Amino acid sequence: MNNCLCPPPPEFRINRIDDSKLKWLLLTMMRIREFEERVAELVIEKKIITPCHLYTGQEAVASGVCHALRKDDYLFGTHRSHGHYIAKGGDLKAAMAEMFGRATGCSKGRGGSMHLVAPEVGILGTSSIVAGSLPIAVGTALAESIRGTGRVTAVFHGDGVPEEGIWHESANLAALKRLPVIFICENNLYCTHMALDKRRVHDNLHRVAKEHGLESVVVDGNNVPDVYYAARDAVNRAREGYGPSFIECRTYRWRGHVGPNYDVDLGLRNQDELDAWVARCPIKHFAGFLVSIGILSKNDVEEMQRGVSFEIEEAVSFAVSSPFPDPADLTRYVFKGGASNDD
């Protein structure tokens, strides 16, 4: 466990963000955390079956990035996208119902945890194929560059993704055509059971991105204002036609690769490392910071937490009281239009 893999607690520097925005950042992180932790319980209780890759610990990344995005900007995600969906403004009830495989789910029970969608806030889908949504994100950016709208696309991906060739193809295409797309690499140090050094010689993903022609930075992914500033710069560049950026956010997922376990029992990571990262909790530190500078009181924070818990509980109630998809609709949505599959 070296300092590079496990840096000291985040230090916050803020600069021209108004209070309501700072509160939004905290609230969004809390909402994600509560959602994830509740899902973890429900998985343990076997009430949720769909494989859930939890985002706990990484909340600052989704929140910081999405804060820099407009509602109509696009977002694409991965197998681990609950946080992205929530931060972008996806409906909580529809997400929770999707976890439960219900007809009211955002994907009408067809997608499950790994396939969330919310076109109304620019989320056109998340792919569970590693790196699969990268070229698609380049594609929405291409569409908007042709149309000249200034809409930006953000695509989140893990540190495993640059092992897939298609990541490089996507980066090259984005750089070459100067597309308004931002690659956000959530480097949580692991890809399933493998640490980065078992998968690559160098810990230098941002440099590879740079060689492909992307503007490239590394930030502390547990520091939500830092993530936000990096994203804001990238969004501005993209919006103004200067092309794509790559933001490497160094962070950590508390839970194991999939499901509620911690993968420490399995010998895949060690407890010290996990403890150190739990100590770096992006929410705890940021809440403490906001209290310390007087933007929130401890009470405010507790109240926010209660509000969030209530919201999530409401979402669970909605989900469990929703109907299952009708098996008679099994072959609906294969094609749009046409007799039986129309919608």
Place this chain on the structure above:
Amino acid sequence: MNNCLCPPPPEFRINRIDDSKLKWLLLTMMRIREFEERVAELVIEKKIITPCHLYTGQEAVASGVCHALRKDDYLFGTHRSHGHYIAKGGDLKAAMAEMFGRATGCSKGRGGSMHLVAPEVGILGTSSIVAGSLPIAVGTALAESIRGTGRVTAVFHGDGVPEEGIWHESANLAALKRLPVIFICENNLYCTHMALDKRRVHDNLHRVAKEHGLESVVVDGNNVPDVYYAARDAVNRAREGYGPSFIECRTYRWRGHVGPNYDVDLGLRNQDELDAWVARCPIKHFAGFLVSIGILSKNDVEEMQRGVSFEIEEAVSFAVSSPFPDPADLTRYVFKGGASNDD
């Protein structure tokens, strides 16, 4: 046409290469040139039908690299591999017969120009899928690293190849497992009709390779001793277990992408650029150099040229007098072993 794309004539520095080796380098380049130019004629005469991607102008790369290889080292190539096949010691007659689609061809008339093979000298095939042979080359290197034999694999590829994701996957795997493989990038500035700057933001393929963990150098691909020295270093590293290398050889193909034309008429390149590179002919300059330092006389060079012409003419005679594959054998070689396909 800038200096970077079209540098001054090669300057030769030689160092501990004995005379016979220098002669071999020249002879090999001449043999490739003669083969290619004869093929060009035969294509014009419509005697050869299979699509031929000619190597004229790039002879120093294949010759320099293969001089550093042992006979039992592996070589993989591309759609443009006549030169690689010849430099590695593949049989000329079998290659020419393959151009003519004859049963005596190295691939028994099944492969054509883009699929040459000579297992007896380590050539296990060439792929016409851009970047397709990269992972395969990593695979032979992996095999030899498991066996611990020290056999090295050389894989030639164009400057278009790093646009394909699989190149990156291959480079990463090679670096990670420290495999004895050498990537030789023949940067001839074009990929079919497109110059490099239409395909990538930066002209920095060697840097991308370096970020993946390959030892990486750039050499003048029209300077055969320079290519040889770079290859020798890479081969030594590989043979001793220090891992893979990347050698970018800056060069130029005289003929157009495919066939005997020059692609100047089509407006894809300009005549000045072509003229400048023809003036940098790797053979002319190297022959002149060997004469100037007294290793060969002008007469020797002419005699070598006559010998080479004779060899190629012999190969053509062999090819045209060979039988065509029997259509009754159409489905032979689908599977090895088993009733009808046995071999």
Place this chain on the structure above:
Amino acid sequence: MTIKSYAKAVNEAHEQLLASDERVFVIGQGVESPWCVGTTTLGLVARFGSERVIDTPISEAGVTGAAIGAAMAGMRPIVFHPRMDFMYLAMDQIINHCAHWYYMFGGRVNVPVTIRGIINRGNEQAAQHSQSPFAMYVHVPGLKVVCPASPYDAKGLLVAAVRDDNPVLYIDDRWLYTLEEEVPDEIYEVPLGKGRVCREGSDVTVVAVSYLVREAMKAADILASERISVEVIDPRTLKPLDIDLIVNSVKKTGRLVVADPDWPCCGFSEHVAAAVYSRTFNILKNPVQFVTLPDAPVPAGTSLEKAYFPDKSDIFQAVKHFFAE
């Protein structure tokens, strides 16, 4: 109406689509190349600019994915592969990220992309530069597959493909590029999912695909002189298949040849045969005859190539086989 070649018809469809719908754009390797796409993209860059007619690096997967993403964003991209052989590199994007997308998200995001897979074979190009594996794509739920065999259909099906709200694989064949016929000058659609009776007949139904339609027509001519009346059907769309058209013909003729320039096992030919057998049970007078590629990769040498690719004589033989005794 003017006489136009198949290549010209494809080109004109592109042009009129680009001109009439600003959501349409074209992307692929070699729009500006003399080799890659025949003359089918000729003049498009000059007329519509390189922002809407986009040449690309060699990155089949990335480029296909980009077209898919653009389609999700409401554009109507035509992404092409100068050879179907290279499409394997984009298989994951085509299946996991395109064909399945609409379903996976409960109908909330559709992908109106047209993927153009060009067949380019012959002239000793060998196994990696000759393929036409239609069946792999017909196999995939969520993908429509068209395979025009005439200039008229080439134009009309491309228009219909681009206007369809779903991903459509449009497979054009360079062996047909010089084929000519009357083609309307204005833009029109040939509806997806509708086959065509190219020639009526009463003794044998020949269902033929792609360049084998032409060969079937030639074979039918010769057979007519032997008083065998052949009905030639071009399904045009391989999926969704106009099976009724085929079944009705077979009910009339009682005999079926499927001529499909793809490999045999799990091929489109077997798809048609299985459907017809089941729907015309005990009506067939003889077992279905298949004219397909052999179950072997494509060879280079001309002597083998000639034996490899079926033509009118193979269809002729298949029909004659019914009347052998």
Place this chain on the structure above:
Amino acid sequence: MTIKSYAKAVNEAHEQLLASDERVFVIGQGVESPWCVGTTTLGLVARFGSERVIDTPISEAGVTGAAIGAAMAGMRPIVFHPRMDFMYLAMDQIINHCAHWYYMFGGRVNVPVTIRGIINRGNEQAAQHSQSPFAMYVHVPGLKVVCPASPYDAKGLLVAAVRDDNPVLYIDDRWLYTLEEEVPDEIYEVPLGKGRVCREGSDVTVVAVSYLVREAMKAADILASERISVEVIDPRTLKPLDIDLIVNSVKKTGRLVVADPDWPCCGFSEHVAAAVYSRTFNILKNPVQFVTLPDAPVPAGTSLEKAYFPDKSDIFQAVKHFFAE
């Protein structure tokens, strides 16, 4: 002989192959992972070292290509994909660089690689984590395809696949991992290309693939109580197919159900049907019945999943259909 699970049988085959042949090595994503390959690679790294049991980055195409190259160099690699869904990314390598290689070079370089494609579906994993597109691979010339449905075959076919001089796609199914039966302790081969009559019967032939073999056996039990005698055939190798075994059975029973957990169009089920129809012309008493997946991507929610994947009751229904009137 000991009672072993399917997963154990696969694991043991790996172990014995590694122990008995130094050309064998194993490479793929997740040899050391608790999720990826069930318990089928358990203990291999510990016993044979990470030089011969190699975990890899996420690079399906690159890793598959590396195994192919190693095979060309005379090794006997087993490269696996923890899910068949991810194999699409390696399609070009599998087809253009593996299946076609031996032919393309006139028989001079063969590729004795075993590609293990694991089926992992169910539990609401959805469309990108559930697929089993056998037919796409059966379609490709130069590739052998096996699909073991029992522990005995799982072990024996893996051994045969590795020892074969050609590329073999070995498809194992995680739904079968807990299935148990007597499996010899020593190494043995189940020959490629030979099917198995799992149960003899006289009224109906059911050709079943992968997990549907077990379902077919259950259905046959129930049907027996209704005095319908079902012959269950497991082809085991989808290519080359033991068609004679199937045809002989159908000649006896006159009725055929094909149960194949893959999509229907251009599927293996149609391949069998087309072959059987042609070879048993006018012998069938009823049209072939198909039990396949629907022509739709795989849904997530359990209520849909249950309706999506066929089981014994679908086979039961298909058989009953013959005796409806």
